[in-house]
Amino acid sequence: RPAATGGSNAAGSKPDGRLTIGVAFETLQTEYWVAGFEAIKAELTTRDAEVLEAIADSDPNRQLRQVRNFITRGVDGIIMVPKDAKSCIPAIRAANDAGIPIVLFNRPAGETDAVSVAIQADNFRIAKETTEFLLEQARKTGQKHKAMIVMGDLGDVNAIGRKDGFDAAVAGNQDIVEVVSRVPSEWNQEKAQAGVVNGLQAHPDISLIFTSSDFLLPSIVSALKSADKYHKIGESGHVILGGFDGDATTFKMLEEGYLDATGVQDVYFEAEQTVQAVMDLIEGKDVPPLIEDPGFVIHQGNMQEMAPRTWGANVR
Amino acid sequence: MLRIVRRIVQSGYLTLVLSFLYALLMAWAAPGFATLANATNIVDAMLPLLIVATGQTIVLMTAGIDLSATAIIALTSVVGAWIVTGDDGLLAEHPAATPIAILCMLLVGSLVGLGNGMCIAWVKMPPFIVTLSTMMLVSGLSEWMTQSRSIYNLPDSFLFFGKNIGVAFAIAVVVAISGQLLLTRTWLGASLKHIGSNPATARTSGIQIERGILATYAISGCCAAIASLLITAQLETGSPVQWENNLLDIIGATVIGGTSLFGGRANVAWTACGVLLLTLIDNSLNLLNLSHFSIMMAKGGVILLAAWLDTLRNRWEQQ
Amino acid sequence: MLRIVRRIVQSGYLTLVLSFLYALLMAWAAPGFATLANATNIVDAMLPLLIVATGQTIVLMTAGIDLSATAIIALTSVVGAWIVTGDDGLLAEHPAATPIAILCMLLVGSLVGLGNGMCIAWVKMPPFIVTLSTMMLVSGLSEWMTQSRSIYNLPDSFLFFGKNIGVAFAIAVVVAISGQLLLTRTWLGASLKHIGSNPATARTSGIQIERGILATYAISGCCAAIASLLITAQLETGSPVQWENNLLDIIGATVIGGTSLFGGRANVAWTACGVLLLTLIDNSLNLLNLSHFSIMMAKGGVILLAAWLDTLRNRWEQQ
Amino acid sequence: MNQPLLRLRDIGKSFFGNPVLQNISFEMQAGQTIGLVGENGAGKSTLMNILGGVLAPDSGDMELFGNTYCPDSPRASARAGIAFIHQELNLFPNLSVAENLFLSHFPKKLAWINRSELHKRSQELLARVGLDISPGTKVQSLSAGQRQLVEIAKALGEEARLIILDEPTTSLTDHEVRKLFRLLRELQSQQVSMIYISHALGDVKELCDRILVLRDGQVVADKMAADLQIPDMIRLMVGRQLDRLFPESKSQPGESIVLEANRISQPGVVHEISFQLRAGEVLGLAGLMGSGRTELARILFGLEPMAEGELRLLGEPVQRLSVSQRINKGMAMLTESRRVDGLCTQDSALANLTMVVAKKFTSRLGWIRRRSLHSSASQMAEAVRLNLAEGMNQAVCTLSGGNQQKVVLGKWLLNKPKLLILDEPTRGIDVGAKFEIYALIDQLACEGAGILVISSEIDELMGICDRILVMSQGELKDELQSREFNRERILKSALHADAIWEGDV
């Protein structure tokens, strides 16, 4: 794809020279989005930009309207978290038509002629590395494990990337692990909980669980507790647990020794890059269409060392 | 002064007056509200809601309710997109794909509505439960058809209905006016009113209740399909969860307008006013850059206010 | 044969019979269904639904509806969690934190309900609109309070109500039985029935409609708060969107049981059967590892079936 | 002079600016029974609604036992010792008799209902009004007459000192009326005061000590019953002389048969009913409460199923047709209770009048030709002398009972029926309006329609019919030609063989 170029008209900016940036999030219903939202706003404020905000409650139709409203208000740039890769295209196109640069935070758009820049964690790699770490722990026990994955909304590229990362890691370790349960959560806590409860019911011998997002962990923990399978690492009956995001609850579980590992998205890096990209586009600079956040895996071994870079360790 | 207030409150188009006052206020308070571009945004947002709310109004006239409206929107969205999409669509690249898809959407919408109507009219099951189950069945069906994935890559001839606001506007106006004429000027509309007011009386007066109810739900399903066309084209996406969160907006707009949930009192013009008010609130508060919780609360507050004024009106009228 | 079927269908607890037959079928078809552990799961899932549906049943008796129930669940969940949470909670680590939190939850729930009741009873606004606006106001409020964040790290004394299924069970049974006794055995319940059957007649007969309605909505709010306690403790999370998608399940369970949306016919025992049936379906289909769309469709189908049998029953009864 | 029980001074009330009551003043002594008579819409029910706390007066004041009395709700008036038996019955059909009897004052321990006490006291009350039913019976399974008695029992249960009865006898048969009167006399002897509203002027004169005549919302006469003769009452009520109660019949039964019923049976309801109805004939159907007349009418009209038999309208078999098809063939039926299935009460008079006929004013596209529909509805409103203060858009629920009945009749007349079935057509209607309705019936018969009239007022049937059929226990028992009309014979045939006849008619 061609590199995005900033809009030619910087005319939208106010006479006082302050930029106005519209921030449209699909939802704020997980800690990760809240942390990202706060980080972006903080970054914009330090750069003396005025922030307009809009949350779409998971409705792409509403998000489209909100982006149009931003355009009506004459913002200089737009930062957006879309619901999924494709339904955001009309919104991007609307921004393109108005000559306003648009940057997607954490979820890139699908293939299209509409132009946008995206900042995204390398979901596949982080998930794969996290899962590989879990499997390493599994191998140490010397037994064969039955595994469960709690999946996200399969319309979301992130969810797919994480699922594929997990699958790739498993594919290389067929000898010690068999995936017996795939719980579709659609990014919904209650669905996840019901799914996990029933999964554990049908397969009481599950001993490894990977969740595609940390915000589902409390539901999983509660299901584990009611099945009496929630134990610290090293205790007998411990279910190997891995997550993705690195939020506060998860970090606490890590500290307390219940969680084995989680793949961390570097929110600060992503927020900073996002804002930088918008600014660059407004100034007319070239920006590559996809900026990747390499992320990292935090686990019992590197906990102290990685804590400062883990957003969940800092938001408390 | 009080007299003037009373006049306004009693005028039957209270919601319209409220919307007008509200718009005036916002023209002053919300930057960018009183611009042509924003007017376009508002109209754009109103159109699909107006269409589907028209169907709902007709259903409410008979003391029924159609909870399956959003599910029908989703199903027809999926059906239409599935036929026309460039990614392996049933009739991908076929020149007549778009008209056929639209026809199928209308057909599917009407048929699902007819199914509702048959359960309600012939089997005499309560509308709430019938349409609730239909909602679940139909939503499940659309998710199963797509395996929960959205369908993209729709051809330009289809997207035309979303991009060209003139066409969308014309469609919505035709639907709303037909709905209103149906209710006020036709024999069917008169029968629906009697069915809603007192079904026993309607029966002894020789009104064919069953036919009326069948027609009602089929019309509602068809309206949902038309709305779905606009929505799908606007979003360029056929999705099995299209509009799933908007059910309360649909019923809300109708009821705020003044249509009764207990039947016998329904009017599409009122509904249009309700749609306008809801959309104005959404749009203006967004422009005011309120956080979405404040928007929600404000919306709740305004709906409450509208209902309160409506109550006042009714009380004054009785004096 | 037909006679036996008729007997069963007419037995008044049709939903119970259906649930039983369904459970039998599933015991055979679904692996792990007929185990003690799964029975626990089912009961666990039923309890909060039963509690909040009890409140809804009482509201439906008066021909009202409480759309704000799930919003109240979310608000009280946030309030409770906010008081007890170890992360900067209002009374974190305080020994009496849990009882105070529970008290506050009940208080908040009842007060919001009372607010609904006041608008409906005194200002005479329609329940649908009032509780719809309350839903929006209250949801907005809880999201604003938490800035959309969930609250974790609840103390064990609070989680007790989620972990100990015995306690949760006892609470739910007490609530349901009190609700049933209220409706069938008390003077208030009798008035509610009159209000729901025919408010005009109730008024001319000297029944204090206002008080009845106030009580009704306050009770519904309080039931939502109790359910919220169980849910919050079970999920170990206070969330401003707690249970937000379950509104139709609540009303559905009530109506499937046989309670009428038009007032005057409501029964908590029926509601309990409706809750059982819905939960069984959810659980068993999950165990069968069906995709969630099939679950949705199956649920829709079973609700339709239950409603159809109910219609049959009514028809046979009239003969 | 002892203190009056009740004193009204200058009571006034208007609806939408139309005065309904003006300067009403009167007082009544304890133990007195006052009769209140007047045309439909004279304001009788409105005045009583003010007294009963249902409506608030615009002006004037009231005193009860010497204290100012301004009830703000029906509850307040009940507390003050006034029981009100409404014109439109006020019972909950889905509840048991016992629950209805103690609606607002259940015997209770704390919040609990005391079931056994409830049962016992209900039985006592039912015994007092002579109703032999179990307190657990659902009201919906009672006939209209039985419901009326339940209402009275309810008033007795409230230990009222003033009972207002608004047209209590409209749904009672003669026998029931006698029974009711015995009961009321007993109450009178116990010094209970009553206000009695009725269009049966004979009853009023017989029962009351004093009679108040209301016309156009004003008291035009206030006399002792002994000083007021029935013709004077009528003159005062309608404001002109009315020489006779029934119009002279101009219609003549013709030759052609409009309706032929052949051995119509429906198990448990009617048994082998056969009769013929000629064009231009007015055929009466007499019988006691619950004899199955209403059921028969509903079967004829297609509202209820019929197991066996044959039904011909103008020679064509119609038993397989639906209600709307029968209406298209020229059938019409005024049902027994207008509120339940005769009117859409919240809708306008126009909507109700045009309900049946609008279909005929519809173009091929389903479009209603509104102007011509409106004008023929207006003509009909005039023809039946409908009294609409606010024009055709007035909601029917704001009309007086008589005017409501005229709306239902007008609705059917607009369709120019060939067969009109009338089930209790003059229930709750004043003498003037009754006369008009009889005239309308006669006129329709003159135009060649066949008319079947069900009525519990034997005098009415004898006054307007060409022939009377008597029904009992779902069977036709007797047939009388107009020269044989005889009250005794009709009553005798109406009685079932095994009934206990208390013989005080």
Ligand SMILES: Nc1ncnc2c1ncn2[C@@H]1O[C@H](COP(=O)(O)OP(=O)(O)OP(=O)(O)O)[C@@H](O)[C@H]1O
């Ligand atoms: N709620 C109301 N709104 C408007 N007008 C009303 C209302 N109730 C009664 N009226 C009007 O007041 C007048 C008096 O009615 P009312 O019912 O008191 O008459 P009535 O003497 O009891 O007649 P009837 O013998 O038919 O029962 C009528 O013209 C009626 O249309």
Ligand SMILES: Nc1ncnc2c1ncn2[C@@H]1O[C@H](COP(=O)(O)OP(=O)(O)OP(=O)(O)O)[C@@H](O)[C@H]1O
């Ligand atoms: N809703 C009902 N439920 C049960 N039984 C009923 C009902 N309506 C009428 N009946 C019974 O059916 C029989 C016939 O009643 P119907 O009303 O036809 O008699 P009727 O001669 O018209 O008497 P009325 O003078 O009361 O109108 C009676 O035994 C009556 O008790």
Ligand SMILES: [Mg+2]
């Ligand atoms: Mg009256």
Ligand SMILES: [Mg+2]
């Ligand atoms: Mg009868």
